[in-house]
Structure formats: C-alpha cells, structure tokens
Amino acid sequence: MSLHPSHVWALALAAVWASTAAAQTDPLPSWNEGPTKQAIVAFVTDVTREGSPDFIPPAERIATFDNDGTLWIEQPIYVQFAFALARLKELAPLHPEWKDRQPFKAALEGNLAALAAAGEQGAADIVAATHTGMTPEAFRQNVRDWLAMARHPRFDRPYEELLYQPMLEVLAYMRANGFKTFIVSGGGIEFMRTFAEKYYGIPPEQIVGSSIVTKFEMRDGRSILFRQPTVNFIDDGAGKPVAIEQHIGRRPVAAFGNSDGDLQMLQWTTQAGGRRLGVIVHHTDEAREYAYDRKSKVGHLSQALEASTIDRWTVIDIKRDWKIVFPFERTGETSR
Incomplete structure (x- = not known):
C-alpha cells in the first residue's frame, strides 16, 4: 500500500513529537539506558507511589550525597x-x-x-x-x-563547569519527587556552603561536612565568630553516620558515594528495614574524566566496591552508564 505524501509527513512529525515527548519525560536524559539507570528510577517510582508496599512518606525521604568524586571532580x-x-x-x-x-x-x-x-x-x-x-x-x-x-589543570575550566551532569539530574529528579537532598562530605562544611546552593540547589543548612572550632567573641563592642586552628570534627568514614544523626536526625533512605570514605554512610543507610538505595560512582572513564579506584590516594575505592556486592548497592560505571560527564558536553564543546 502506498501512502500519500501528506501522510508520510504526518507520520514523520508524529515520530518527532513522540521522540520529543519521551525526551521531556525522561528524568535522567544524560544516562544511557540500562540496569543502573533503571535501578534509580525504579527506586524513586516505587517509594513515592501511594499504595506501593515500598512507599516512604515524604518526611522520611532523605537522600545523602558525598561531594568530591560524587557530585564534582576530585582528581588530580x-x-x-x-x-x-x-x-x-x-x-x-x-x-x-x-x-x-x-x-x-x-x-x-x-x-x-x-x-x-x-x-x-x-x-x-x-x-x-x-x-x-x-x-x-x-x-x-x-x-x-x-x-x-x-x-x-587538565580541563582548563572553572570548577563550576566540572560538576557531573548525570548527578545534577539525579538531585533534581529526587527533589521533584519529594526527597530532601543533603551533602554529607569529608570536605569543609563552610567551604561547601559557599557554592552548594548555586551549583546543586542544596541550601547551607543541608550541608554536613568536616569542621574546625569556631568561637564567639566580642570585639570593639561587636559580636563575631572566629575560626580557630583546631579541628572540631572530621566527617569521613565512620564519622558520616554520626554526623547524619547529629545534623539531620533521620536515617537516610538513599545514599550516594564514590570512595571508601563513604562505606559507613552507605551501610548505615541500606542496612535498615524497608526499601533502601545505595549507589557508588565508579570512575572508569580516563578519556572523558579519570579512571581510578584501589590504587588512588584521592577517592580510594576498594572496601566499598567489595561491599557493594554483599549489600546489593548500585554501582555506576561512568564509561558505560553516562552519555556525558560534564554539563558543557551538552552543547558539543570539547575540553579547552
């Protein structure tokens, strides 16, 4: 059967519209289709659908994210x-x-x-x-x-351009579904508070990090806070669940990390009752970013990678799972 030219154009336009609609409804467009993307979408879908056996009330939808190597670059x-x-x-x-x-x-x-x-x-x-x-x-x-x-030093770009676009989409997707997103990182809490709201949409009060001693003083009749050369708290490793308890007061239902420093946060999150999501960002793409894990002193990943099999965490393979790594790749730019 032959089709009239007008029908051919109509079918072509319908295909374009269908493709556009699918792209608009895809919450994670910078991700390749596969089990990793499916695991994240399935978790969010299942825990936010009323009537689902895995339903989690909005007040309990707490998701924690490491920063370095999870939300933005950490090498070299x-x-x-x-x-x-x-x-x-x-x-x-x-x-x-x-x-x-x-x-x-x-x-x-x-x-x-x-x-x-x-x-x-x-x-x-x-x-x-x-x-x-x-x-x-x-x-x-x-x-x-x-x-x-x-x-x-490698990409010759401002650090705000070296955020991970797929992870920015995860943050937005989870917030659109009633999650409250927190950064829980070994980085300094005041350091991260300077950019987290602008870069990630996460306000200062939802930043948990390492800190130094800060004291209240009166100087010339004015009250100030002054930063002392003494460590107050290191938010890494076993310190992360402690900090979550102290700062957030709720056990997360989802946690994202990329190194052994995130091991205990992932364990604390997933070794609880009900549906939970643990995710590790595994850096495997030396061409577009970096490839590193067990031998790296920065973002060392060994124990947490082994634990991912036991605790059934989702492991993101950057080379396989991400269509693009950085936001500037959306416009076809290359490293400068």
Whole structure:
C-alpha cells in the first residue's frame, strides 16, 4: 500500500513529537539506558507511589550525597586542597618562615613527593594555616574569590563547569519527587556552603561536612565568630553516620558515594528495614574524566566496591552508564 505524501509527513512529525515527548519525560536524559539507570528510577517510582508496599512518606525521604568524586571532580587533587595551596602562596609573603618549614616549603616549591610524604598531618597543617584566623564570612569570601578565577589543570575550566551532569539530574529528579537532598562530605562544611546552593540547589543548612572550632567573641563592642586552628570534627568514614544523626536526625533512605570514605554512610543507610538505595560512582572513564579506584590516594575505592556486592548497592560505571560527564558536553564543546 502506498501512502500519500501528506501522510508520510504526518507520520514523520508524529515520530518527532513522540521522540520529543519521551525526551521531556525522561528524568535522567544524560544516562544511557540500562540496569543502573533503571535501578534509580525504579527506586524513586516505587517509594513515592501511594499504595506501593515500598512507599516512604515524604518526611522520611532523605537522600545523602558525598561531594568530591560524587557530585564534582576530585582528581588530580581535592578541590578544597587546591584552594588551600593557592591560598598558601597568597599568604606566603606574610610568612617568610614557611620557606624553610615543611610541609609549607614543599607546597610552595611544588614538590609533590615531599608534600605526599607529609601525609594527612601535613595537609592538616596547610588547611589550618589557610582556613583559620578569620571570621566565617571572610573565609567564605576567600573561597568565592578563588572559585571565580581558579581553573582545573587538565580541563582548563572553572570548577563550576566540572560538576557531573548525570548527578545534577539525579538531585533534581529526587527533589521533584519529594526527597530532601543533603551533602554529607569529608570536605569543609563552610567551604561547601559557599557554592552548594548555586551549583546543586542544596541550601547551607543541608550541608554536613568536616569542621574546625569556631568561637564567639566580642570585639570593639561587636559580636563575631572566629575560626580557630583546631579541628572540631572530621566527617569521613565512620564519622558520616554520626554526623547524619547529629545534623539531620533521620536515617537516610538513599545514599550516594564514590570512595571508601563513604562505606559507613552507605551501610548505615541500606542496612535498615524497608526499601533502601545505595549507589557508588565508579570512575572508569580516563578519556572523558579519570579512571581510578584501589590504587588512588584521592577517592580510594576498594572496601566499598567489595561491599557493594554483599549489600546489593548500585554501582555506576561512568564509561558505560553516562552519555556525558560534564554539563558543557551538552552543547558539543570539547575540553579547552
């Protein structure tokens, strides 16, 4: 049977409209079709449908997300540590003693081997020197100023362009379905509060992170808060469930992470009654981003990957599951 040309055009337009409608109704358009995407969509669908045996009331729909390596890039070094190193160089003229004192000497000279040898204590010393001795407002302004000019060493783009587009879609999708989204990260709570609302749509009161001691003082008759060079809390590993209890007061029903530092948060979330979702972002795409897990000191992933099989967590394989990684790829741009 032959079709009149007008009928052919009508069928073609119908196909286009159907395709457009499907794209508009797809909550995760930057994801490839497959079991990973299906697991996330099925969870949200099942727990939000009234009458479903897995229904979760809106007040209990708490989803927690790690930040570094889960929502934005963390290689070759954590973004906050890149800020600390830049701040150290900015402050160096005021501290001539740093030229002969480790780990500052190594950081100023760009001696990565010596800096790595200084370990966690060395990193803590650099953070203490660059993140304290000021009000929270002054610190947040320092972060905003740096983010406005800093660029990633490989992609030569601002860090706000190196968020993971598929994860931004997950955040929006869950919020559209009555979830309250929180960041629970080893990064500094004040550091993340400077950009999380702008980048992720997550307000400051829904940020849980590591913190330093902050004290109330009266200076010249004015009340201020002042950041002290003392660690208050490290929100990593076993600290994450503790921080969730202290800051949120509800056990999450969904948790997203990418490293062994997220292991206990995922366990705490999923080892409870009822339907739960645990998700690991596995970095497997060295061409579009990075490939790393067990051998990496940044975003080390070993125990949590093994636990994913036992606890039936969903593992995102970036190379397989994401159509694009960063928002700028939607317009066909390439790395600059």
